[in-house]
Amino acid sequence: MQPTISIPKHWDYPRFVFGQRTQQGVILGLEYYPADTQLAYEYGHGWRYSLMPHKKSNEAFHYQESQLKTLSTQELLAQITAELEQHQLQIMILQQQLLMITGGNNG
Known part of the structure; x- marks a missing residue:
């Protein structure tokens, strides 16, 4: 079951969503301040x-x-690509460490 968030009909709908990347950073939370x-x-x-x-x-x-x-679109692509490359590098480092621990040279 998907979680659902209900927004009262008399409130404007938010322009941004949880986890969205913006120039200022990644959105973690939202609050609505009614006019009165x-x-x-x-x-x-x-x-x-x-x-x-x-x-x-x-x-x-x-x-x-x-x-x-x-x-x-270009900024978003650049951010995601850089993050992906960073994770791939970390995976390679961990794989090398695992090989060293397990004696990956079969000797």
């Missing part, structure tokens, strides 16, 4: 997003929807 609340008065009404700028970050940053910028 203290939070909306302080921060502006609408969607606010929590983002982690990179995987090694120990902080999350908060942005209003209007502050976020999407990545171009």
